[in-house]
Amino acid sequence: MNTSEPIAPTVESILAAACEREGGKERLSVEARSFPEAVAEAEKDGRTPVIAEVKPTSPTTKGVREDDPVELAREMVAGGATALSVLTEPEHFGGSPETLRRVREAVDVPVLRKDFLLRGEQLDVVEADLVLLIARFVDDLAGLVSAAKERGFQPLVEVHTAAELGEAIEAGADVVGINNRDLAQLEVDLATFESVASEAPEDVLLVAESGIGSKKDVRRMREAGADALLIGTAIMDGDVRENTREFTTT
């Protein structure tokens, strides 16, 4: 792991499970749906580019959403989502690679694989358009970014600090997610995006992640330079089509 900070016990447990998880048997080759093109299309239509997250549960959410994830995904797209994020982590988030496979087959927007991937062979478990790589947790970030690109995935490299942003750029990231949730302590602060985004080069596509719960938050992240927003909890809480519509229209 790429940090010496103390880590919350839940995150220790997530990482221990991620270390144990096996990779795929054969190297994948993916024909990815372009995320930058989907973002440009949303902007052209006057929709705020939102990655809506199919997140059945999480360590910081109460309860589990039992509805069919494919139905939820279709509703999110009907609400104007530019892309979807699907949890594939089974132990703490109620996700699975099979859920991602079914969702990607059912929709035509780009789909992000949301997991805690640590090694190249773990990329080979299921096809997706984007894969999340968390700078803080990956030892060889440049190696994993290259491994993802070689397979055809678009890596979304997640950072939480300006130093991690520098590592992500150095590693070849074109799409960077700035997570407002501190994965060491699980605290959320939207000021994180504002301070880290101000250090980002112009040509990087910036995604504001976590803790976005209102139109006011959307405006705040957009004003700070977010090209797109990743929203989970606030979309999963209630009518997902209406919630997605609320965030995609300003």
Ligand SMILES: O=C(O)c1ccccc1NCC(=O)[C@H](O)[C@H](O)COP(=O)(O)O
């Ligand atoms: O969401 C959690 O509880 C969580 C706990 C431990 C590690 C990661 C966690 N979330 C990962 C995410 O990045 C979010 O699912 C995503 O950014 C959406 O956030 P939100 O809109 O706040 O649900």
